[in-house]
Amino acid sequence: MGKISLAKPDLDKLPIMGSADACKLWGIDSSTLRKRIDQFPKGTIKKMGRDWIVTKDGMAYVFGTLEERKLKSE
Numbered sequence: 077m078g079k080i081s082l083a084k085p086d087l088d089k090l091p092i093m094g095s096a097d098a099c100k101l102w103g104i105d106s107s108t109l110r111k112r113i114d115q116f117p118k119g120t121i122k123k124m125g126r127d128w129i130v131t132k133d134g135m136a137y138v139f140g141t142l143e144e145r146k147l148k149s150e
Contacts, residue, residue: 092129094128095128096127098135109128112139116137117134
């Protein structure tokens with residue numbers, strides 16, 4: 077058997093999140109995300125079981141960056 081490498085990515089540091097967390101951060105309803113899934117660039121959203129996972133870049137591409145959304149709400 078080969079050795080197990082402990083130098084693996086830290087999932088807490090990757091720019092990915094569940095769709096529920098993403099919707100909360102961006103201040104959108106989950107149905108809004110589901111309606112716009114086709115607008116995400118390839119590889120930035122994926123269905124895992126019953127849930128969706130998204131990248132921060134994908135969310136920013138479709139809904140604008142968090143900074144842009146903050147400016148709009150002020």
